[in-house]
Amino acid sequence: MEERTPLASTPWLDPDARPFVRIEGLSKHFGDFKAVDAIDLDIYRAELFSILGASGSGKTTLLRMLAGLEAPTSGRIEIDGVDVTDAPPYERPLNIMFQSYALFPHMTVEQNVAYGLKKDRTPGPEIQRRVAEILDLVQLSSHARAKPSQISGGQSQRVALARALIKQPKVLLLDEPLAALDKKLREHTQFELVNIQDQLGVTFVVVTHDQEEAMTLSTRIAVMNEGRFTQIGTPNEIYEHPCNRFTADFVGKINLFEATVIGGGDAEVTLRCEALDCTITLPHAAPLAAGAAVSLAVRPEKIFLAKEPPRETDRTVLRGVVLDLGYFGGLSLYRIETGNGTVIEVSAQNRQRDARGPEWDDEVYLSWDASNTILLGE
Amino acid sequence: MSPEAAAERPRRRADPQAWLRRALALPYGWLLLFLLGPFLIVLKISLADPIVAQPPYTPLFEVAEDGARRLAASLDNYRFVLSDRLYLYTYLNSLKLAAISTLLCLLVGYPMAYGIARAHPARRNLLLMLVVLPFWISFLLRVYAWMGLLGTNGTINELLLWAGVINAPLKLLYTDTAVFLGMVYSYLPFMILPLYANLERLDPDLLEAAADLGSRPRQVFRDVTLPLSFPGVVAGCLLVFIPAMGEFVIPTLLGGPESLMIGRVLFEEFFANRDWPVAGADAVLLLAILLVPIGLFQYFEARREDET
Ligand SMILES: Nc1ncnc2c1ncn2[C@@H]1O[C@H](COP(=O)(O)OP(=O)(O)OP(=O)(O)O)[C@@H](O)[C@H]1O
Ligand SMILES: [Mg+2]
Numbered sequence: 001m002e003e004r005t006p007l008a009s010t011p012w013l014d015p016d017a018r019p020f021v022r023i024e025g026l027s028k029h030f031g032d033f034k035a036v037d038a039i040d041l042d043i044y045r046a047e048l049f050s051i052l053g054a055s056g057s058g059k060t061t062l063l064r065m066l067a068g069l070e071a072p073t074s075g076r077i078e079i080d081g082v083d084v085t086d087a088p089p090y091e092r093p094l095n096i097m098f099q100s101y102a103l104f105p106h107m108t109v110e111q112n113v114a115y116g117l118k119k120d121r122t123p124g125p126e127i128q129r130r131v132a133e134i135l136d137l138v139q140l141s142s143h144a145r146a147k148p149s150q151i152s153g154g155q156s157q158r159v160a161l162a163r164a165l166i167k168q169p170k171v172l173l174l175d176e177p178l179a180a181l182d183k184k185l186r187e188h189t190q191f192e193l194v195n196i197q198d199q200l201g202v203t204f205v206v207v208t209h210d211q212e213e214a215m216t217l218s219t220r221i222a223v224m225n226e227g228r229f230t231q232i233g234t235p236n237e238i239y240e241h242p243c244n245r246f247t248a249d250f251v252g253k254i255n256l257f258e259a260t261v262i263g264g265g266d267a268e269v270t271l272r273c274e275a276l277d278c279t280i281t282l283p284h285a286a287p288l289a290a291g292a293a294v295s296l297a298v299r300p301e302k303i304f305l306a307k308e309p310p311r312e313t314d315r316t317v318l319r320g321v322v323l324d325l326g327y328f329g330g331l332s333l334y335r336i337e338t339g340n341g342t343v344i345e346v347s348a349q350n351r352q353r354d355a356r357g358p359e360w361d362d363e364v365y366l367s368w369d370a371s372n373t374i375l376l377g378e
Numbered sequence: 379m380s381p382e383a384a385a386e387r388p389r390r391r392a393d394p395q396a397w398l399r400r401a402l403a404l405p406y407g408w409l410l411l412f413l414l415g416p417f418l419i420v421l422k423i424s425l426a427d428p429i430v431a432q433p434p435y436t437p438l439f440e441v442a443e444d445g446a447r448r449l450a451a452s453l454d455n456y457r458f459v460l461s462d463r464l465y466l467y468t469y470l471n472s473l474k475l476a477a478i479s480t481l482l483c484l485l486v487g488y489p490m491a492y493g494i495a496r497a498h499p500a501r502r503n504l505l506l507m508l509v510v511l512p513f514w515i516s517f518l519l520r521v522y523a524w525m526g527l528l529g530t531n532g533t534i535n536e537l538l539l540w541a542g543v544i545n546a547p548l549k550l551l552y553t554d555t556a557v558f559l560g561m562v563y564s565y566l567p568f569m570i571l572p573l574y575a576n577l578e579r580l581d582p583d584l585l586e587a588a589a590d591l592g593s594r595p596r597q598v599f600r601d602v603t604l605p606l607s608f609p610g611v612v613a614g615c616l617l618v619f620i621p622a623m624g625e626f627v628i629p630t631l632l633g634g635p636e637s638l639m640i641g642r643v644l645f646e647e648f649f650a651n652r653d654w655p656v657a658g659a660d661a662v663l664l665l666a667i668l669l670v671p672i673g674l675f676q677y678f679e680a681r682r683e684d685e686t
Contacts, residue, residue: 067586067590068590069586069589069590088589089586089589089590090589090590090591090592090593090594092590095590095591096587096590098583098586098587100581100583102581102583102584102586102587104584104587104588104601104602105584105606106605106606115588115591115601116591116592119591119592119593119597120592163591164590167591167592
């Protein structure tokens, strides 16, 4: 096998690193509708890059343009230094795994997997060796002679993966690779996918609308909305440091509150939040004009829930009653209504087997550290 | 549970099997009445001897002088049909005509079906309508129309003479070419419709997957489209081949006197010679020949069902 360079730890922070896949101003219009709208993106070698977005946000369209199955309206695609914008699919050094798997129903598992190599006129013995090798990797050797209709969904998914991987593409595109699997199998397969990607060092671009999947799999995530990226970053950056309302709201659960800037200095800003009925001062680098409308955001698990008021005084503290609660085993989710009618979601871990948490209509105190408050511009 | 209740139970529960049986009774009844019944009558006639009477064949059971009934069936008609060179030639000729017509229909119909299946969804229904549009006019009229077009003083010759392409009219009518033209024209929809139904269901992802794995459009067609459309090809070929084998009108009206077809011979035996028994034997043999491709089709279908 070709020598693969492993992923440099954080190439996207290195200004000298050469991107492996370079997308510049890529657009796809269907009539007046902009399915993909002037996207720029750099993906580095051996990354496992996820594109996360709601249904209809243009994820598949973007992937299809990368694969050459859809002609871009404008823009440029470069892979490993070669411009492939106008190359037909059969000449691109990448393979795609379809949302529907698209296994050839008239061929056996083995023939499906071997198909790509046959088209390359690889000699017979080598085809046999590599097919056996990859079927072993995806643990399907015992089903080599089965037809696609005779194997399960999870197995089909692995056949599709093997078929797309066998040509050792420079980039593997995966469109919702795990969508058809049940939760348990999905979690298991996620790790398999990461393992395989690790072993082969192929650059993966994964499209998904499953946040957990994106979080666990990826080196970086691009959040997509209406044909544009709202944010690109590591899973941690996306979750803990969203830079706009859409990303914050789309990824994970979050409490969002309107606030107005009332003052501040060079490194901090003071805000008035009517919903929380309080004035907050937060560190903030860029100065904000007084009167500007902003949003405050707090993740439910960052909020501490107690029946007594907290002793620390540097925290944001609110009082409310339990409106609703949901028990999820490992954690419980509460909806708390404060005095002025604002509803806040809080999640609490159930650390003790028999501990009794707050119940419906109990009076409770909410508090969180100021550093957990996210300040969002528009 | 009381005995009455127990007795009532089976009646209350709707038995889906019963409905299925009732629903199936309809097609089976239909086939029994209009296919098996007439077939048995033809079979009976084919075993009799021709006589000058009404009906023109001997009864299956002879009534002897003592009043006893005796079976009077003979295979003489079959022996005659099978040993006669002319009949053998007729069968082979029909086979050839049907096979070539089927092949021509496939060659013309496949690209058309493919084109319709790949057309924009809003366009497909219109195109399909155009394919079946000729059915709105009687089949016989359309064949007569071809006679008008192909004749010595027909439209095509007139047009070519007028344009100066030819000096003397071409012999178009009463040729094999005219027969094939008529056959392809008449039976093309039977090829296109099942092929379209098959190709339209073909998952476009499969074609894209093949392209992504390195296949050029031609290879995609050979590796994916063609093998997956095989059931449609078989269905279309059968739908053309079977009626083409017994076709009577087209060879009679458009073909030359030497184009002897089973259908034509059947007609002659039946109406001109009034030899119903030989005509019956002819018909039964034709059916036997047609059972071969139908059996093959069933076999392929069953094997495919097994696989999926
Ligand atoms: N061939 C097409 N013609 C017209 N509109 C299209 C076409 N393909 C996609 N679209 C539109 O482009 C938008 C983006 O589609 P796309 O399939 O990329 O979404 P997606 O993000 O993959 O969604 P999902 O998560 O549901 O798969 C959709 O609104 C869709 O209706
Ligand atoms: Mg999609």
